[in-house]
Amino acid sequence: MLLPQAPKDEAARQTRLDAIGLLDTDRSERFDRLTKLVSQILEIPIALISLVDHNRQWFKSKHGIDVCETERSISFCAHVVSNQETLLITDTLKDPRFVDNPLVTGAPYIRFYAGVPLILDGFTLGTLCVIDHKPRTLPAHQLQILELMARIVVDECQLWELIKQHEQQTALQLQQEHYRQKKNLQLQLINQAQKIFLQNQDVKSACSDIFDELLELIGSQFGFIGQVFHQLDKPPFLRIHHITDISWNALSRAMYQQYHESTLDFHNLDNLFGQAVLSNTEIITNDPAQHPFSRGVPEGHPTLHCFLGIPLRHAGQVKGMMGFANKPGGYSQADIEWLTPISDTLGLLFHARNSEEARLKAESELKVLATRDPLTSLFNRRAFIDQCEERLEAVAEGQLLVMLDLDHFKQINDNYGHAAGDAVLRHISQSMQDHLRQQDLLGRLGGEEFAILLTAPINHESAERILARLHQVIAESPIAFGSQEISVTASAGTALQHSGDQLDDLLSRADASLYQAKAEGRNRICGPLGQ
Numbered sequence: 388m389l390l391p392q393a394p395k396d397e398a399a400r401q402t403r404l405d406a407i408g409l410l411d412t413d414r415s416e417r418f419d420r421l422t423k424l425v426s427q428i429l430e431i432p433i434a435l436i437s438l439v440d441h442n443r444q445w446f447k448s449k450h451g452i453d454v455c456e457t458e459r460s461i462s463f464c465a466h467v468v469s470n471q472e473t474l475l476i477t478d479t480l481k482d483p484r485f486v487d488n489p490l491v492t493g494a495p496y497i498r499f500y501a502g503v504p505l506i507l508d509g510f511t512l513g514t515l516c517v518i519d520h521k522p523r524t525l526p527a528h529q530l531q532i533l534e535l536m537a538r539i540v541v542d543e544c545q546l547w548e549l550i551k552q553h554e555q556q557t558a559l560q561l562q563q564e565h566y567r568q569k570k571n572l573q574l575q576l577i578n579q580a581q582k583i584f585l586q587n588q589d590v591k592s593a594c595s596d597i598f599d600e601l602l603e604l605i606g607s608q609f610g611f612i613g614q615v616f617h618q619l620d621k622p623p624f625l626r627i628h629h630i631t632d633i634s635w636n637a638l639s640r641a642m643y644q645q646y647h648e649s650t651l652d653f654h655n656l657d658n659l660f661g662q663a664v665l666s667n668t669e670i671i672t673n674d675p676a677q678h679p680f681s682r683g684v685p686e687g688h689p690t691l692h693c694f695l696g697i698p699l700r701h702a703g704q705v706k707g708m709m710g711f712a713n714k715p716g717g718y719s720q721a722d723i724e725w726l727t728p729i730s731d732t733l734g735l736l737f738h739a740r741n742s743e744e745a746r747l748k749a750e751s752e753l754k755v756l757a758t759r760d761p762l763t764s765l766f767n768r769r770a771f772i773d774q775c776e777e778r779l780e781a782v783a784e785g786q787l788l789v790m791l792d793l794d795h796f797k798q799i800n801d802n803y804g805h806a807a808g809d810a811v812l813r814h815i816s817q818s819m820q821d822h823l824r825q826q827d828l829l830g831r832l833g834g835e836e837f838a839i840l841l842t843a844p845i846n847h848e849s850a851e852r853i854l855a856r857l858h859q860v861i862a863e864s865p866i867a868f869g870s871q872e873i874s875v876t877a878s879a880g881t882a883l884q885h886s887g888d889q890l891d892d893l894l895s896r897a898d899a900s901l902y903q904a905k906a907e908g909r910n911r912i913c914g915p916l917g918q
């Protein structure tokens with residue numbers, strides 16, 4: 388048996404054959420009707436479109452035979468490919484090259500073969516061939532028909548390639564369009580979150596506003612975004628800024644309601660989503676039940692088919708997390724990459740919000756420090772004077788300024804110690820505050836000296852009643868300090884606001900009344916309404 392040789396251009400030929408993309412494709416009507424036609428016109432039982440591949444010949448179309456490929460070494464068509472010309476064998480038993488070929492000695496018992504090369508771009512890809520089980524001849528006009536049909540087969544091959552290329556191009560364009568749309572959505576979500584945050588400094592509404600489109604971007608069924616809060620001596624917790632409503636029973640509905648009306652915090656982070664926070668890593672699982680940190684889902688909760696947990700970081704530290712669930716087909720690294728610009732943005736916003744809150748807190752602490760007396764927490768001299776001036780400006784007359792000074796306070800310090808003196812000052816301050824009205828002003832002007840403004844509206848009777856009560860609660864001490872009991876009294880001077888009075892006028896009149904109270908023996912109130 389003569390073995391077929393590979394043609395000189397075999398590598399390039401094979402590349403061209405592969406590029407068409409016909410090998411191992413399904414049966415195709417457009418090729419099958421050609422082999423059927425050839426068989427019927429030439430009245431030869433078998434017609435094949437054979438493509439000669441690396442080590443085999445594979446039939447794109449076969450008529451009158453069932454096999455779909457044979458080895459290349461025994462293939463008649465491989466000889467056509469070697470010689471790049473038509474091969475006609477009228478009786479294989481009389482041809483020493485094929486007499487002992489297994490396709491002659493065994494099925495399909497070839498006695499007659501005529502194969503015309505399928506030439507595309509100068510490469511012989513295979514043949515259009517006809518086969519008979521008995522010897523025969525092929526008149527010239529029939530050979531011509533076979534050759535013409537071979538050209539049609541080549542045209543079909545070219546058309547096939549063009550259609551495939553077009554399909555691939557369309558698929559690529561669709562893919563690119565899909566990518567472009569996703570990229571746009573991604574940028575839009577970043578802009579939207581930043582804009583809303585800049586407008587109202589509210590991370591909750593920034594998260595809520597982008598959430599539905601975020602779910603769409605990642606193709607998930609449900610999810611949430613939460614901010615991490617770190618606490619001294621306690622584990623961190625997650626405050627939910629947005630969560631899909633998947634409530635399934637009364638308890639979960641109540642939780643969802645709580646999220647809407649106030650805040651919903653997840654304190655237990657020993658679970659699948661908590662790992663994104665605690666380990667500061669992305670969690671991808673397409674088999675959540677098998678994940679080492681899976682703690683299952685509550686009864687009635689929708690089944691978790693897959694889960695993606697993304698930490699929201701700033702400067703490498705976890706500020707929050709996003710969780711997504713049930714993407715058809717599961718999650719992959721590509722989802723993390725799509726989400727990274729958004730998670731970076733949210734991490735930054737959370738950080739900005741935390742910094743702003745810390746700044747506001749520090750500012751209000753500073754304000755307290757600047758306006759309050761550290762021992763008694765009453766207004767200090769400066770703040771009392773400022774507040775007083777405001778009230779005096781607002782109401783022209785009738786308010787009452789009281790200067791109050793503890794009697795012989797030095798002796799308390801001397802007898803019981805400075806700490807006891809401090810305790811007395813705090814106690815008296817608290818008592819006075821308890822017995823004044825909400826709108827009255829009370830300040831510590833310094834040492835054991837206090838000032839009170841009984842603000843409008845105030846009438847004679849109530850002013851007298853308030854003063855008498857103050858005088859009484861101070862005089863009714865003793866104040867317990869450790870095992871000791873300390874008695875204290877106070878002297879006070881009052882000044883009634885007349886039209887046109889400045890604060891200094893009132894202060895000096897009240898001071899004069901106080902001086903009088905001290906001079907008259909202490910433990911008394913002098914000045915208008917003071918008796």
Ligand SMILES: Nc1nc2c(ncn2[C@@H]2O[C@H](COP(=O)(O)OP(=O)(O)OP(=O)(O)O)[C@@H](O)[C@H]2O)c(=O)[nH]1
Nearest residue numbers: 792793794795796797798800805806808809834835
């Ligand atoms: N424990 C304590 N003592 C203070 C504080 N501020 C001032 N003092 C003391 O208050 C005392 C005030 O003494 P004086 O001004 O002589 O007045 P007084 O002893 O109350 O006598 P009269 O006002 O004349 O009745 C001084 O001994 C101060 O050291 C404070 O914040 N804590």
